[in-house]
Amino acid sequence: MTEHARPRIYGADHDVPDAHTPRPGHEYVELTGGPLNGQLLDVTGLSFNDRTAGAYLITPHGACGPGRASYGPTFSRPDGPWVWEGDVH
Template sequence: MSEYTRPRVYGADHDSADPCATLPHHEYIELTSGPLDGQLLDVTGLTTDERTAGAYLITRRSAYGPGGGP
C-alpha cells in the first residue's frame, strides 16, 4: 500500500508529521459507514465485548452536515 493510500489513524493530530502512522504491537480496526469511514481506530487493550458494543466517536460539530455525510 503506498503512503498516499494509507488510512489515517482516528485521533491523530492534523499537524502530525504522519497522521497515518500506526504503532507496533497495536491492533487497529477500520471504521465504516459514517463520516470517519476508512480511518483506523486503535483497539489495543479492548475486550471482545467492548469491540462489538459500538462507540461514539467525536467529530467537529457540523463538520459533515446533516446526517453526517460530507
C-alpha cells in the same frame, strides 16, 4: 502507496508526521461509512465486550455539524471493520 492514500489513525492530528502510521503491537479496526470513513481506530486493550459494543466517536463533520458518530462491528464480522450506525444527538 502515498501518505495521503494511507488511512489516517482516528484521533491523530492531520499535521502530525505519523498520523498515517499504525503503531507496532497495536490492533486497529477500519471505520467504514459516515464521517470517519477509512480511518483506523486503535482497539488495543479493549475487552471483547467493549469491542462488540462499538463506540461513539467524536467527529468534526457529522450530518448536523460537529458531534459524535456511532460505529460498531457487524454480527458477521465482529473483529472489524466497524460500520457507521449514524450520528448521535
